[in-house]
Amino acid sequence: MPDTVPADSVGLVSPNTLHIPTPITLESGRSLAHYDLIYETYGVLNSDASNAILICHALSGDHHAAGYHSMKDKKPGWWDGYIGPGKTIDTNYFFVVSMNNIGGCAGSSGPKSIDPETGKPYGPDFPIVTVLDWVTTQAELADHLNIKQWAAVIGGSLGGMQAMQWAISYPERLRNVIIIAAAPKLSAQNIAFNEVARTAIKSDPDFHNGHYDEHNTLPRQGLGLARMLGHITYLSDQAMGEKFGRELRHGSLNYGYDVEFQIESYLRYQSESFVEHFDANTYLLMTKALDYFDPAAKFDDDLAKTVESITAKCLVISFTTDWRFSPERSHEIVNALLIAKKEVSYAEIEANQGHDAFLMPISRYQEIFKAYMNRIASEGKQS
Amino acid sequence: MPDTVPADSVGLVSPNTLHIPTPITLESGRSLAHYDLIYETYGVLNSDASNAILICHALSGDHHAAGYHSMKDKKPGWWDGYIGPGKTIDTNYFFVVSMNNIGGCAGSSGPKSIDPETGKPYGPDFPIVTVLDWVTTQAELADHLNIKQWAAVIGGSLGGMQAMQWAISYPERLRNVIIIAAAPKLSAQNIAFNEVARTAIKSDPDFHNGHYDEHNTLPRQGLGLARMLGHITYLSDQAMGEKFGRELRHGSLNYGYDVEFQIESYLRYQSESFVEHFDANTYLLMTKALDYFDPAAKFDDDLAKTVESITAKCLVISFTTDWRFSPERSHEIVNALLIAKKEVSYAEIEANQGHDAFLMPISRYQEIFKAYMNRIASEGKQS
Numbered sequence A, B: 001m002p003d004t005v006p007a008d009s010v011g012l013v014s015p016n017t018l019h020i021p022t023p024i025t026l027e028s029g030r031s032l033a034h035y036d037l038i039y040e041t042y043g044v045l046n047s048d049a050s051n052a053i054l055i056c057h058a059l060s061g062d063h064h065a066a067g068y069h070s071m072k073d074k075k076p077g078w079w080d081g082y083i084g085p086g087k088t089i090d091t092n093y094f095f096v097v098s099m100n101n102i103g104g105c106a107g108s109s110g111p112k113s114i115d116p117e118t119g120k121p122y123g124p125d126f127p128i129v130t131v132l133d134w135v136t137t138q139a140e141l142a143d144h145l146n147i148k149q150w151a152a153v154i155g156g157s158l159g160g161m162q163a164m165q166w167a168i169s170y171p172e173r174l175r176n177v178i179i180i181a182a183a184p185k186l187s188a189q190n191i192a193f194n195e196v197a198r199t200a201i202k203s204d205p206d207f208h209n210g211h212y213d214e215h216n217t218l219p220r221q222g223l224g225l226a227r228m229l230g231h232i233t234y235l236s237d238q239a240m241g242e243k244f245g246r247e248l249r250h251g252s253l254n255y256g257y258d259v260e261f262q263i264e265s266y267l268r269y270q271s272e273s274f275v276e277h278f279d280a281n282t283y284l285l286m287t288k289a290l291d292y293f294d295p296a297a298k299f300d301d302d303l304a305k306t307v308e309s310i311t312a313k314c315l316v317i318s319f320t321t322d323w324r325f326s327p328e329r330s331h332e333i334v335n336a337l338l339i340a341k342k343e344v345s346y347a348e349i350e351a352n353q354g355h356d357a358f359l360m361p362i363s364r365y366q367e368i369f370k371a372y373m374n375r376i377a378s379e380g381k382q383s
Helices: A131-144 A158-169 A188-203 A220-234 A237-243 A262-275 A280-292 A295-299 A303-309 A327-339 A354-359 A363-382 B131-144 B158-169 B188-202 B205-210 B220-234 B237-243 B262-277 B280-292 B295-299 B303-309 B327-339 B354-359 B363-382
Strands: A016-020 A035-042 A052-056 A095-099 A152-156 A176-180 A313-319 A344-349 B016-020 B035-042 B052-056 B095-099 B152-156 B176-180 B313-319 B344-349
Touching (some): A016 A131, A095 A131, A131 A280, A158 A176, A188 A220, A220 A354, A220 B188, A237 B188, A313 A327, A313 A354, B016 B131, B052 B131, B131 B280, B152 B158, B158 B280, B158 B295, B188 B220, B205 B220, B220 B262, B220 B280, B237 B354, B313 B327, B313 B354, B327 B344
Parallel strands (some): B152 B176, B176 B313, B313 B344
Antiparallel strands (some): A016 A035, B016 B035
């Protein structure tokens, strides 16, 4: 981090861990006898607990959404550009909660945790978790924090799916929901990309059926491949073209299999740094949670019927060059909300960054998002 | 094949091999002392050799474009729907030539051939080949067949790039060029997908730096992954959605890592059958040829200047849902040809099959293509 904390940063933050001693039965039918939830908070909860915001993270995210863990940190939390004093999600007013989902690898119970039945890490035996399971555990955290109703639940990508699930499953527990760069379910193509990523991980001989820890190995190649592939789907063709084009790494063609184009070098670097801090079993779990998300499946595939229960005001945001979850996928959500006569605002943001746009500073996105948050804050102050 | 040869089939065909005893210096600077070209022909060359058509194949294609090799064949050649008596490329009039490119694995010199310097198969030491190298060797074949000028050179995808290169490099040797579902060069995203495929192959421990034959292994996982990924880019999101949607393999969710959705099953099957008949070193070479294709690089990146030499009449065809080489990429070619004042027709075909549409029977595509071929035939008969 910089020598001094930037004025608009939440500053130095520390995570908290909540131990839940009671069992949870997951959507799969399996259960956890007890589990931990790691989370961070930014800002101050007001006396009537009416200013609380829940941030839901995406595939490779975690609870560290804003600020710095130490003065040595090179980078702040993953959504620091949007969370802080005076920022879009203004911590001068809001109390922001960000939790690592179970199945994760950043401190909440997951494959690296000890399985009480065996006394050894779960590894690949950690149960499959779903978006609904995450929402259930996030509600446990809300109970612990005495937050009866979120001012808003907010998420992008897989986080947007959690936000949507909150609005459907716990209508009385949130006043607003903000669903960014998401979809009501994966398409066959989305699932196909996930299956390639999983196959890459599982076919790495260092994966050892998920027991790589016991073998003191890491499925570096497989997880690296999964990350390279993911990265392609997060960026737009345009963004890659503008950033790398066909620029050569060494100025001239060398007609071999070493890195020839800058884009190859970038992907290799990205994947190498990723595999050092992200767990392969968690990656598998996260892709399965994506695949399984389909709230309308329980409502005869009728999305309008699915969102019938929602009472929150809804903001849906998409990005023009996002081809992972294109604007058409957000239209599906918006149309269902309109058919169900819900209060919904929709913004389609012109942005060339593809799916990753939801993490980036884009002025129209920031303005619309901020105006919406300001409305939430002013309603909170009036009540 | 059916019990009897279908009336509109070229029937039973056999490949021919041409041995070129003279050395070729490749674009990379490396050379082959001598090499073989395997090819098939359909129809009869007329007395003035004015009815010859060259078909250029794509990444995983070969010389077997039409007809059957034996009565036991389950499937005909890869473009059988378009080549035959009365078909789009009508063998009642045209003499069609289809050659396996060097670096391939279907009979032309490639990684499986014997390196005269070592007496052992080239394997990974077969030189990198480019689209221009292929065109050069295709011209050798034309010389051998006494074809001074092709009535047309035709190709889809990587084959379209060869057709384009023919028109640029040998303007006097073709009267027409048909460039289908192609691009004037790969985008950064295209290269990125190729790099993921290559990384998958090279990181398979059974790859042995390309010497898998010597180890009696095959990089099945890596090549299978490459094929799975390729397959996703060949199909449109729409086509996958219509074909598979979120249909479950076993009717209900099983919350595990076995095949859950039909699309997963399909991809696994496709990749398993592919690895049995396609060579991994060839796959690497083909992706590099794609990456390197960029004829405008020698003309200050000015595509209009690049096509200045073309004298052939041009037909460019694209497909609306092709996201590998989208219609915009064909527009680049068409615009350059228009700026250079060339004779060009362009058709953008409404089709939901994505990139693979170029191989499929789509009525408007067939009509436009056939009308163009009929015009070529009638001009040939008049001259």
